[in-house]
Every structure is written in structure tokens, then in C-alpha cells.
Amino acid sequence: DTGVSQNPRHKITKRGQNVTFRCDPISEHNRLYWYRQTLGQGPEFLTYFQNEAQLEKSRLLSDRFSAERPKGSFSTLEIQRTEQGDSAMYLCASSPGQGPYSEAFFGQGTRLTVV
Amino acid sequence: TQLLEQSPQFLSIQEGENLTVYCNSSSVFSSLQWYRQEPGEGPVLLVTVVTGGEVKKLKRLTFQFGDARKDSSLHITAAQPGDTGLYLCAGARQTGANNLFFGTGTRLTVIP
Numbered sequence: 001d002t003g004v005s006q007n008p009r010h011k012i013t014k015r016g017q018n019v020t021f022r023c024d025p026i027s028e029h030n031r032l033y034w035y036r037q038t039l040g041q042g043p044e045f046l047t048y049f050q051n052e053a054q055l056e057k058s059r060l061l062s063d064r065f066s067a068e069r070p071k072g073s074f075s076t077l078e079i080q081r082t083e084q085g086d087s088a089m090y091l092c093a094s095s096p097g098q099g100p101y102s103e104a105f106f107g108q109g110t111r112l113t114v115v
Numbered sequence: 116t117q118l119l120e121q122s123p124q125f126l127s128i129q130e131g132e133n134l135t136v137y138c139n140s141s142s143v144f145s146s147l148q149w150y151r152q153e154p155g156e157g158p159v160l161l162v163t164v165v166t167g168g169e170v171k172k173l174k175r176l177t178f179q180f181g182d183a184r185k186d187s188s189l190h191i192t193a194a195q196p197g198d199t200g201l202y203l204c205a206g207a208r209q210t211g212a213n214n215l216f217f218g219t220g221t222r223l224t225v226i227p
């Protein structure tokens with residue numbers, strides 16, 4: 001399978017714990033995005049990487065959130081001191097970044113539940 | 116404030132009926148994409164439209180980008196139960212933009 005891969009698919013954690021999610025993009029894609037989707041809403045942009053450089057961060061990304069893409073391949077999204085409001089689906093997407101149209105291909109997401 | 120508004124929010128129809136979903140904005144987009152998302156899964160790209168007035172067809176689905184590139188529509192002919200899902204439009208504000216703005220979504224249920 002050559003699509004975007006995310007794991008874990010589901011994560012249940014207690015409030016205050018730290019969690020880390022992983023995203024493996026499509027191999028030839030140099031652009032990687034993280035989005036968050038809450039129930040009944042469309043995805044909201046969190047952050048964007050061009051290769052290993054994090055070039056854009058949304059104001060939604062509080063200081064408890066950190067994302068990395070150390071070698072320009074896979075990416076991790078860490079949430080520290082989780083809160084119940086962090087419960088959501090976290091989606092990763094990648095795009096080739098060569099065409100002008102920002103077509104994004106999404107992974108299946110990680111569903112986070114903070115109890 | 117949502118940049119892209121979709122209507123209707125919910126739609127339940129009988130198999131074989133036709134339907135249209137709308138995606139509207141007061142902003143201009145360099146491109147607009149439509150996705151379908153099933154419960155517990157990520158959105159799956161259906162189509163990208165980039166030229167004002169452009170019409171694209173994907174089997175029973177017809178997508179149109181408004182002349183002013185501020186709105187789009189998705190028309191499904193003879194809907195089938197397999198069309199059930201959440202339909203999302205998403206726009207890029209400028210060419211090669213680093214993020215997409217998603218609409219609120221239209222949840223379609225096709226009843227056999």
C-alpha cells in the first residue's frame with residue numbers, strides 16, 4: 001500500500017498524559033500537513049512541512065503541541081498534558097508539492113479520546 | 116467564521132434520486148477540491164477544479180467551479196447506497212498554498 005499511513009488508529013489517554021502520533025506520507029511527496037477534525041466539522045489546518053522544515057503553524061497549535069519531520073520523511077505530532085478538548089481525529093496528508101493545486105492525500109487518521 | 120459554507124448540512128434521499136450539494140464562499144480560491152469521507156476514515160480526494168466555470172465528471176458525479184471561483188457544486192445522478200458519506204469541499208486560497216480551508220461538510224444518506 002503506497003498511501004499515507006497513520007498510527008495508532010485509535011488512542012485513549014487520561015487527561016494530563018502525553019501522546020505521540022506518527023504519519024508516514026506517500027514516499028515521493030515532500031509536503032506534509034497535519035489537520036484536526038472534531039465531530040461534525042470539516043478538518044482544520046494545524047501545521048505544514050516542506051521536507052524537514054516546518055513552514056507554517058496555525059494558531060490552533062498551542063504550545064502543548066509539537067510536530068517534527070526530522071529527515072523529511074515521516075512526521076510525529078506530540079500533544080503534552082492532554083486536555084479533554086484535544087479529543088478529535090488527527091489527520092495527516094501529503095502532497096507532491098510540484099503541481100500548483102495543493103492536492104492533498106489523507107491518511108486514515110488517529111482518533112484521540114482524552115478521558 | 117467558516118470560510119466555506121456547504122449546504123445542505125444533511126441530506127437523506129432514496130436510491131435513484133438526484134441531488135446537488137453546494138459549497139459557497141465570499142472569497143476567491145485558486146483551486147477547489149471535493150472529498151468524500153466515511154466514518155472513522157480520512158477524506159478521499161474525488162476531484163480538483165482549477166478554472167472558473169470548469170465542469171468535471173466522474174461517472175455519476177458532476178462537479179462545477181463557479182465562474183468567479185468562489186463557489187462550487189457537486190451533482191449526483193441516480194444516487195446509490197454506496198454514495199453515502201460525508202462530502203467535503205476544500206479550497207486553496209492561492210496557487211501552491213500551504214493549507215486547505217475545508218467546508219462544513221454535507222452528510223449524505225442514500226436509502227436503499
